[in-house]
Amino acid sequence: MSMNEFDDMRLRDRIAANPRPALFWLVGALVLIALELGRIADGVLRLGGAMGLMVDMVVTIPSSVRGAVASSFGTGAGIAAFVVTAFILLGIVAIIVKWLFIPWSLVDRLGIDVSTGREDILERLLVTGLLAIVAAALVWTPVGGLFEMLIGVLTRGVEAVGSLTTITSREIIPNQGYQLPDGSWEGTFLGLSPAWAWALRVLVVYAYALTWLAWLWKGYEIFREHYREADWTPRDDSINRLRTHYWGVFGFVVVFMFVVMALWAPAVSPVTAEKNLYSPYEHEIQYQGDDGVESITHGDANMNSRSRGGDQNVGLMSYDDYDRFHPFGTNADGKDLFTFLAYGAQVSLVIGLLATVLMAVIATVLALITAYYKGVADLLAIIASDSVIALPRLLLVLLLSVLFMQANHPIAEIYNGGLLLALIFAGTGWPLLWRSVRGPALQVSEQEWIDAAKSYGQSPTATMRKHMSPYIAGYMLIYASLSLGGVIIGVAALSFLGFGVQAPTPEWGRAVFEGKSFVSTSSWHVATLPGLLVVFLVTGFNALGDGIRDAIDPQSDSGDGSAAAATGGGG
Amino acid sequence: MSQNALETGTAEADVDTDSHQDSDVMVEIRDLRTYYEGDGLLGGTPVKAVDGVSFDIKRGETLGLVGESGCGKSTLGRTLIQLESATGGEIRFDGTDITTLSGADLKDWRRNAQMVFQDPDSSLNDRMTIGEIVREPLDVHSWKTPRERRQHVKELLDTVGLQREHYYRYPHQFSGGQRQRIGIARTLTLEPEFIVLDEPVSALDVSVQAEVINLLEDLQEEFGLTYLFIAHDLSVVRHICDRVAVMYLGNIMEIGPTEELFSNPANPYTHSLLSAIPEPDPTAHKDRITLQGTPPSPRFPPSGCPFSTRCPARIRPPEYQDLDNELWHQLDTLREVLRERDRTEKTVTDRIRELLGKEPHFGTIDEIYAELFDDQEVPPAVEEVLDDAAELARGGNEQAALDLLGAEFGSVCEGHVPDGANEANDTDAEESVEPDYHVVSPSGRRSLCHRHDADADYRKPEHVLDDRHR
Numbered sequence A: 001m002s003m004n005e006f007d008d009m010r011l012r013d014r015i016a017a018n019p020r021p022a023l024f025w026l027v028g029a030l031v032l033i034a035l036e037l038g039r040i041a042d043g044v045l046r047l048g049g050a051m052g053l054m055v056d057m058v059v060t061i062p063s064s065v066r067g068a069v070a071s072s073f074g075t076g077a078g079i080a081a082f083v084v085t086a087f088i089l090l091g092i093v094a095i096i097v098k099w100l101f102i103p104w105s106l107v108d109r110l111g112i113d114v115s116t117g118r119e120d121i122l123e124r125l126l127v128t129g130l131l132a133i134v135a136a137a138l139v140w141t142p143v144g145g146l147f148e149m150l151i152g153v154l155t156r157g158v159e160a161v162g163s164l165t166t167i168t169s170r171e172i173i174p175n176q177g178y179q180l181p182d183g184s185w186e187g188t189f190l191g192l193s194p195a196w197a198w199a200l201r202v203l204v205v206y207a208y209a210l211t212w213l214a215w216l217w218k219g220y221e222i223f224r225e226h227y228r229e230a231d232w233t234p235r236d237d238s239i240n241r242l243r244t245h246y247w248g249v250f251g252f253v254v255v256f257m258f259v260v261m262a263l264w265a266p267a268v269s270p271v272t273a274e275k276n277l278y279s280p281y282e283h284e285i286q287y288q289g290d291d292g293v294e295s296i297t298h299g300d301a302n303m304n305s306r307s308r309g310g311d312q313n314v315g316l317m318s319y320d321d322y323d324r325f326h327p328f329g330t331n332a333d334g335k336d337l338f339t340f341l342a343y344g345a346q347v348s349l350v351i352g353l354l355a356t357v358l359m360a361v362i363a364t365v366l367a368l369i370t371a372y373y374k375g376v377a378d379l380l381a382i383i384a385s386d387s388v389i390a391l392p393r394l395l396l397v398l399l400l401s402v403l404f405m406q407a408n409h410p411i412a413e414i415y416n417g418g419l420l421l422a423l424i425f426a427g428t429g430w431p432l433l434w435r436s437v438r439g440p441a442l443q444v445s446e447q448e449w450i451d452a453a454k455s456y457g458q459s460p461t462a463t464m465r466k467h468m469s470p471y472i473a474g475y476m477l478i479y480a481s482l483s484l485g486g487v488i489i490g491v492a493a494l495s496f497l498g499f500g501v502q503a504p505t506p507e508w509g510r511a512v513f514e515g516k517s518f519v520s521t522s523s524w525h526v527a528t529l530p531g532l533l534v535v536f537l538v539t540g541f542n543a544l545g546d547g548i549r550d551a552i553d554p555q556s557d558s559g560d561g562s563a564a565a566a567t568g569g570g571g
Numbered sequence B: 001m002s003q004n005a006l007e008t009g010t011a012e013a014d015v016d017t018d019s020h021q022d023s024d025v026m027v028e029i030r031d032l033r034t035y036y037e038g039d040g041l042l043g044g045t046p047v048k049a050v051d052g053v054s055f056d057i058k059r060g061e062t063l064g065l066v067g068e069s070g071c072g073k074s075t076l077g078r079t080l081i082q083l084e085s086a087t088g089g090e091i092r093f094d095g096t097d098i099t100t101l102s103g104a105d106l107k108d109w110r111r112n113a114q115m116v117f118q119d120p121d122s123s124l125n126d127r128m129t130i131g132e133i134v135r136e137p138l139d140v141h142s143w144k145t146p147r148e149r150r151q152h153v154k155e156l157l158d159t160v161g162l163q164r165e166h167y168y169r170y171p172h173q174f175s176g177g178q179r180q181r182i183g184i185a186r187t188l189t190l191e192p193e194f195i196v197l198d199e200p201v202s203a204l205d206v207s208v209q210a211e212v213i214n215l216l217e218d219l220q221e222e223f224g225l226t227y228l229f230i231a232h233d234l235s236v237v238r239h240i241c242d243r244v245a246v247m248y249l250g251n252i253m254e255i256g257p258t259e260e261l262f263s264n265p266a267n268p269y270t271h272s273l274l275s276a277i278p279e280p281d282p283t284a285h286k287d288r289i290t291l292q293g294t295p296p297s298p299r300f301p302p303s304g305c306p307f308s309t310r311c312p313a314r315i316r317p318p319e320y321q322d323l324d325n326e327l328w329h330q331l332d333t334l335r336e337v338l339r340e341r342d343r344t345e346k347t348v349t350d351r352i353r354e355l356l357g358k359e360p361h362f363g364t365i366d367e368i369y370a371e372l373f374d375d376q377e378v379p380p381a382v383e384e385v386l387d388d389a390a391e392l393a394r395g396g397n398e399q400a401a402l403d404l405l406g407a408e409f410g411s412v413c414e415g416h417v418p419d420g421a422n423e424a425n426d427t428d429a430e431e432s433v434e435p436d437y438h439v440v441s442p443s444g445r446r447s448l449c450h451r452h453d454a455d456a457d458y459r460k461p462e463h464v465l466d467d468r469h470r
């Protein structure tokens, strides 16, 4: 086959022409998935549940608007408000659907002839219309019932898969048991001590995650070698630079460890959160008491293993009286601190990611628009962001979260206030992020290739997407990873003050809060360990951000002004 | 604009109808103005980057556009392909006024006119492959099928002297000259008739400049292209252009066939611009004409002739006809110094010094006067004016001093109505006189200068320049 023919093929064709490397990689990936299928199905189920909850909430918005308007302006106005709200919501969904799922233009397909400016609007209207038809069909026709049934069947199927055991499950490597008088262990994996059994499980988890990482890298290499058209791209250099950037690699390792800890929280913690944190009095353990094997609820056992200074202490790497192993000791309530922190990592990660993604999206869109149109658009954005920045951020966050929680707003219930916190942090954080990328965005907008795009009639949205956003994306990644650290600290600070995530949901800030009075006693670990973890994690995110920046933009070194701006973005 | 401009317009129209008959005009530009709004939100004085130009571009020709940086030549080029929107005037492309186009019509028209940009580092998006870059215009206009687009792009890469395999490379992997070729390939994709070349070789190594220029010439021949060649480098212009337009402060000072304009310039500005090129013939006794000062800000152009603040051939008022050249030179320098002082932002310390009755920092008026006039023989009439002006300037009022000097030593060039002019003009003394275009050769070359006015009895610019500067 000649070079030229090869050039003219798409990725799918290229894989079809030479399927072996791709198949090889795929088989490996499938094996890895199969090993953890149960856990993945579990995750999917929870994600689906959260999405369902979101959809339910959004769906009620038009009705509640109708109710509010109708009570003060009459039924007619209420119905009008209902229609308008529904239309706006559908419009927003339409933009997302169009962006994600419809790569071709409906307007072109239908052969409608309109001017360039109006084409986009018409396109969106068409998608909105289609969505409205689908929505109406779901609500008013039997299709809705069918749809619900389908979802039910799907859910049950995934549930069945979710009950499969995985290599990291505690059924395969149990770490809870009791010690017989002769010193041997009953109930643990291969009769190992709980400490070793637990360590083994953690090891398996990290080994599994590392294997995935290596396999993904392998996949990238296979793609690069066999399927990519260009033999060199600017990204290659960036990746190479990141690999040799030790500070950045350190950051990556820290972040990786944190993410794995959060994702596999049920596997890495010595005991599940359900048993130890949420309903400790409904689950029992067995231990070797004075009169042979006895049973006790987690709650009662916890009461007797509290770490409150003096003699009442279960420190690092120690067992309590009930043969339970506590890698990080227990907290002031006698709960296992490591379990608390592992699940807390999950909470922090979800809130941090949600808030950061939201603000990154807002900031990117705004930066593109203000840089492309400049003038009035820029000015309005400056006014808006300055008004937000002018208020002290933590106070504002505090105020809003207290407000919503006192009012018992339905949002405050989701994820024990986690969603609310994420929204609040996003709402107060986007100005900093926008400020950080405004400069680069303006710089890109001055490039001649933007003029060139205009000169052959490229539309503004396409110009922003193709010619501007790739240049901001790198910066966005940097500042987003920095502000993710900021959000995690912020949430911890709020929880420390008693206003963030509410008990019993574990959260790092609350761990520090609960242990702060024992710092100078023998139970120093209760507050110190979570505090150190927060510092460590935020440092990790900052290091990763530095690494990415240097990888993308080799000219900038860590000591210049943008580094100062970057730390400012951490808020 | 004043009535003068209207008259100017008709005068040109006459000229243009002449040229209309013997050649095919592609673009007609009439009284085109492009102003940039002030920095502030509430407007402010706009920058008059292009301030009323009129000319034609003939099909298949290469028209050069030269001038100092900041004279508005780039803005003119960008306005012609509608990267900037015109503030006023018309651009007629084969009869259609494109300044009125918008939406789909404008997008459609854009296929006809493209631009090669100055900086090959900045004109190619370096996150895209060469293929994607060159293909984008085709994608935008949904040209044929994707397969045919790829084919077409590869052929174009061939045409501009690159290889087909470069399709999947990235801009980083190419030298400046090659990158410029890629840019040229991109402008060719839509098969335009008209291309604006905005200093296409000035960012390149001297060694590759010639190659790119030759490529552009070959392409013009092959595809029958019409070029507007914006340039800094006059020798390149002389080589490649059929006709040349000389621009100063948003106005075209002279426009005509290249060879003629280079060998026998008419306008004083063209004279000064050309005298900056080293003369190939060492026997020719031609001194460089050094222009005084810097070009005025296009935000506040001078009244009268745009070149009047620096013109080496400026018309002098009849009552001071007998003053020494030397003294005139010093007077001009004085006005330039005052202008400069007026323009300079005063620092806080300067203001405090002024308040305390001391002179601002940059040299006192008396020092300047001593420097300029000490070894001059100044007639009493002039002395008197100078003393008054010094008084005003000492008080920190440079503008008033300038007005005084202008009223006394200014002439028709600065917009003053000449004494001999008819009564009608005298009634509104506010109205300033602007020079007209005059045809200065049988080829239809035009120049913007009072000195060509056959009715008034001025000497020709070249003679004046000989007298004053050689």
Ligand code: SF4
Pocket: B267, B268, B269, B305, B306, B307, B308, B311, B312, B313, B314, B315, B413, B435, B448, B449, B450, B451
């Ligand atoms: S009108 Fe002619 S002589 Fe007078 S300033 Fe202008 S160019 Fe010079």
